[in-house]
Amino acid sequence: MSPQPTAPIGLGAAFFRATLYILLIAALLQGIYYEALYLPARRSFAEQGFTELCQSIVLAASALLLCTPPARRELPTVSLLLLALIVASLIREQDYYLDKHIFDGAWQLLVTLTLLPCLSFVLWRRQRFVNEFEAYSNSFSFGLFASGFLVTYVFSRLYGRSEMWMAILEDHYQRTFKEAAEEITELLGYSLILIAIIELVLLARRWQQARSTP
Template structure:
């Protein structure tokens, strides 16, 4: 019977691939700042597009876990709704321009509320799934990505902190760079978590056969 554990060789290979992706993103930020001064760290810059791409990939993989592999259906649904809402939130400027102001709030509500209803209705199944998921490598990565993106980057990117650090030499671009790149790292960790969840779901599916 296939095992749910991860071999040392597979762990090393995935670690290498994750390191390469982080290095590529860091290099992309550097090239953005170097060669795209008018777009850097803006809604049309590499960093913002990379964040949206990471979120879109995470949502797609979670949809595969839930609808394709049919594993952890309520946990994957909640995660998919949360990251889908984050993806919509990242497009707020685009939606404000081409739809109407604050359109993202309505779209987020349409994603989150039905998903929460399903999870609450199936709360017993959700708790059972969560107990299994909470002991996985994927959950540790997801928790780290969540804390980096939604807690640390918000606190780290506060204007008053950077004013205190730089004093009269305060430059908003530096503050924005610190916040956006930290957020990008958090989204990257979340993608890694979702990749690990997908692989875990495939191993569990194989173990059930």
Template sequence: MSPPPAWPIGFQTILVRAVLYVLFIGAIAQGAYLEALYLPSVRFTELGFTEFTQTLVLATCCAMLIYIRQVLKVWPTVTLLLLAFVAASLVREQDHSLDNYVAENTWKVLVALIIFPSLFWVVKQRQRFIEEFAHYSNTFAFGLFTAGVLTTYIFSRLYGRQEFWLAVLEDNFTREFKDAAEEVIELLGYSLILIATLELLLLARRIYKAKQLST
């Protein structure tokens, strides 16, 4: 496999993206604030802004990864693994609804149906995966995706521990503090994954155009 083209990105383009990403992160923070201010009955629950935005962000990531894999056909094994991870996260976010309106532990079955076949295919195509990952791991998108995963699945869980907030708030503890801390940090992590997926999409388009020009 030949390496992807080294198409430099202009400073002006990078600056525009940076400004848009700052505005986006600011918007989700402001959204969480407005949720706490104006939606006291549903704030930081499955019906609130934060949880809904998490679902929207993950669904958008899935759509972009499907486009990269099926239309642009760039790094299909890497994008399959990323898609499986994001899709499993999307299903996991619906655990409350699935458990209540379908059946207990439905989300676990759906996650297994997503993860195991994808892992099987990646292992079967492991040589191709290694070649693709050698390129992907050296991109800005990979660094952002990793940061998003660490923020969502490590930091938010530890930061949102009930023991931590009991130690901080002592007798003033209510579960709302814990839920707000964990859900907002989780949304930040998912937002980093969204930006990483968008960066991957933009890179994939450059690679796709380079292939079209060379044929």
């Protein structure tokens, strides 16, 4: 049985969740500010910095939420595809450590081993995936996920181009500006994805409740 849409989110619940999401974004940016203020050695936004650590934590939290019962039961193929993408991104964020402590190119191999089985399963259950996607694509969660995906994988890459920052800053160019622009924007995108996954789980719970109501 494919998921069915339910009544829209109540105004009170929407306001409460929006407040929490605003506080989350504000806390992350405040952490970045304190990193630049009190940890000058981390200002290059390197792998050991606060921003990179937060990216990994946000991705790990998103992956764990996709493994919860509501997501797995109501949207098994959609959740699996999203999980594969998020885990692949999490592996990619550890490229420095994987290349250094395992072997050069280790993260590419792990990403491939993560994506191929999941994509194969989704293709095998493609009709189930289409049914789930038709229900999910009309949700608030999907809009947030699409926004996070575009910010992370498109905008941050283009926004963080060295050529653009060289043109903007001219003789004052420093690589730190480019790294900060790209990494902070990437963290914003991952945060939007996390919020989208939270909304997906809540949506799945509403579907479960709707089915259990006579």
